[in-house]
Amino acid sequence: MNMLTVLLAVLGFGLALLIINNDSGQTFGLQNDDFGRLVQLSALVVLLSAGFLAGRRGRAGEVLRNIAVWLLIGLVLVAGYVYRHDLQQVAARVTAGLVPGSPLVMTTSEGSQEVVIHRGRNGHFQAQAVIDGKTLPMLIDTGASAVVLSFEDADRLGLDPATLNFTVRVSTANGEARAAPVRLDSIAVGPITRSNIRALVTEDGRLSESLLGMSFLSTLGSLQIQTDELRLRD
Template sequence: MNMLTVLLVILGGGLALLIFNHDSGQIFGLGNDDFGRLVQLSALVVLLSAGVLAGRRGKAGEVLRNIAVWLLIALALVAGYLYRTDLHQFAARITAGLIPGSPVVMTTSEGGEEVVIYRGRSGHFQAQVTVDGQTVPMLVDTGASAVVLAYDDAARLGLDPQNLSYSVRVQTANGEARAAPVRLETLAVGPIRRTNVRALVTEDGRLSESLLGMSFLSTLGSLQIQTDQLRLRD
């Protein structure tokens, strides 16, 4: 086994352990940060050893250049791990910009999960919600007592809105309207999933966008708005 193979095994194995055991906080009795530094130091030792051995067979300039290249590779890999949270957040912002309302799963400082939704260009929080297996864009509305489906969304979900009983009076942005009570088998925002969710379907033309209301939001562990982020925890 040559020095290059040893270096790759150390870096690859070390990074794999850090990724898969990140939530546990420890690897072989060492904290993740300490283990990361050990991987970095071991890689540097192998790299320098390879340079010394190669110096016996090649020109000094070429040896130094090879050492510098591998040193940069090792530092880049270690920096990628140390700044993984910042990179994850950057990727999340790119995803949210390309697909407005797409829920992004983040790891909290306590090791748990939370779903982050970024504020849209309209200034509101719109979420891509999975309802009975289909994606429905919904406006997050803490003022709505229930999940409220627009007529067209209800038709797309197969709820047959033409034959529903519109017996509930609701207040919408377009004034007072009537709505029909229904039950949704499943409703999910990212990994947060609920079953048998109470919802309403509005009359045709009374609501332009479905609302993610309190019949779902009230079941969450927490809901926080931080500047342009809406953070949901199960």
């Protein structure tokens, strides 16, 4: 087993324990912060040992070069752990930019979480909502009194339109139509989840995109538009 394998094993084992014991706050009787420092110290010891052993087989210049390389690898790995939350935020921002409607979870100055959705190229806010376990793109519409599903999206969710009663009159971009009242087990936008939400299903061909309306939005703590960002707080 070479030293790189030992180093990765030390760091991997330490990180796995920190993740597993994140909620308890302790690992082997130590606070997680202290245990994390112990893992870092152990990794540095492995690095220095690797440089020393490699140097015994070469000249002084090679010794220093080997030590420097191992130290650089260790610093990169330690920095990745220390700044893991920042890296997650960067990855989330990139995903939100590449995939329209992808919710970006941010931590406010008060320590609470909020979901940020960027305005799409069409000028509207679209969210990737998870309804009853399935992801659907939905237009956020504060003018809609309820969550409104298109005929096609309702079919995707397993709501057989043939068994629904289209008894409710609604106004759509294509004119007046009829809709069927339904109840959705759950709707989630990022970490914000609501259960037993009132919704409507429109007739076939009446709605091109489902709407995330007030039967969901009114349950939020706040909804704010800041320039090209829509911020939802639980």
